[in-house]
Amino acid sequence: MGELKERLLLAPLRGWALIGFGMWNAILWSLVVTAGSLVSSMGVGLLLLPATLAMLRSTANTARRLAREWGGVEIEEPYRPIPPELAAEPGLGGMLRRLLARVSDTQTWRDFAWAILDSVVGVTIASFAAGLVLYGVYGFVIGILWPTLTNAGMNDWYTFVHVSKSGALTNLRWAAFPVGAAFLVGGAYAGPALIRLHARWTSVLLGPTATAREAALNRRVARLTETRADAVDTQAAELRRIERDLHDGAQARLVAMGMNLGAAEALIDQHPEAAKALMAEARESSAKALTELRELVRGIHPPVLSDRGLGDAVRALALDSPLHVDVTADLPGRLEPAVESAAYFAVSELLTNAAKHAHATRVRIDLWHRDGRLRVTCTDDGRGGATVGSTGSGLAGIERRIGTFDGVMAVRSPVGGPTEVTLEIPCASSSAKTSTS
């Protein structure tokens, strides 16, 4: 039943939508051409071109999304990334250079070609998906209302059936039914396939070319090499820190404890009082060793994170922070342990920043997981002005850490505040929601 609905209703509706899409493309490419020609003649186009090109790109991206959702054809975005320093360059110069970068991207031209052709090719394919079923229904309407229509003076052809009062063979009226049924069945059968065909047509020009794919792979390899080196460095530094902490802390305390106990053992018969004092000291040492181990463990992997997962661990962080912190968490079950840990330490760092650098009083942290990505936003009411590179802010460290998981960070922090940091890390979440009462 569901499938029949898809064939008879959904596919034609999508066909109509794609026709509309093709028509919009016809308008769009004319706009691009107009803006482009104004560049040479009047220069006004310099202001219009970026806007029309942005429209072209977002239209192309919508087409890619529709191809995925309706036609099941996955189309990667093949655009060359704009380097961050260029994206941040202010003023007219930055705008022009960004425009140049966009125009010199081959895919922009392929998008343009697609917009022109889609208004013909795409619309044609979509028309079949949209029209076949409807044309079949039309046959039935003619068959049923034949006397009324012909009496009203209708004189038309439904395929080979001459619909008119003076038609040579009036009994051809009944032929309208099988013909209509044939269109209906054919349309139902072909509809989804036509939508898929349309998606494949979209992928011809909007998908990456072989060179673009290779360039993307090269970029990916470079990025992986970089983040892997970061990950290895971070790990090594972490291990060194743990080794040092154990060596100077717990290990040293245990040595002192052993010495004290040994001395107490030797003294216990002759000088029970002195032995008692040494044993009390040993007990003191063991308590200090425990405290140090506790701190160390917290720095490696906080117990509340293993117990309860990211949401409650961040709530625990909020409670320990000197600031007023509101936490909302919408997380299904547990996330990958490594990502949980990275996100936890990132939030910890952000809270420290908010208190230390931004002089904030209130912080809001939102955690949620959707479409296979963990998103974290941290907004404070501090004085702003944070940049990734600025000394001691630790933002670069966060970016490096989550980079290992292909995570990205966005910082919006105008001078005067507020600061909003968003992290996005791709990760799977595990099965059942753990009860957190």
Place this chain on the structure above:
Amino acid sequence: MRVVLGEDLYLLREGLARLLIAHGCEVVAAVGDGPGLLEAMIEHRPDVAVVDVRMPPTFTDEGLRAALAARARVPGLPVLVLSQYVEQLYARELLADGAGGIGYLLKDRVFDAAQFVDAVRRVAAGGTAMDPEVIAKLLAHGGAKEPLGTLTPRELEVLGLMAEGRSNAAIAAKLVVTERAVAKHTSNIFAKLDLPPSDDDNRRVLAVLAYLNR
């Protein structure tokens, strides 16, 4: 005093049992996992349960969850939770029902047997025993957060000692003031935190709760 023990490490369980028995307690059950602990608490209705947070089967917060579940079934069942680390989050969850009879201590506190047994007794009597480390963390950023911002530093100090579970007399001794001065501080605290008049024990628990909830 009848005690149920929940601790998965054999050495610690035996040590705790020995210590409690030496101080005149009767250990009616000593179990090593979460579900068993819940069962024992419901079945024996002890005067107090001494519970480790991390236990089998998942080695996360079984003990804590068993304690909360038991208190949901037997309101006010006194529980003293022991842990390798303390979290304000857990302290809040334990105190949330406002029924008192809650202790939350680091395992290290067992080293001082007399103080530990004293805490067990206080909890069994319906009082609270919060670890000084929980209190210290709260005091570290003072009363910057509402509603404690209205308390004077001295009142905050008194509230902290109250949370640890000390009586007015003990607080007076610690701060080297008269008991009457402490009583005045506590009634100020109750008034500022807007706690309705009721028996003193319950108000103390509510004050601690307000403290932790900030």
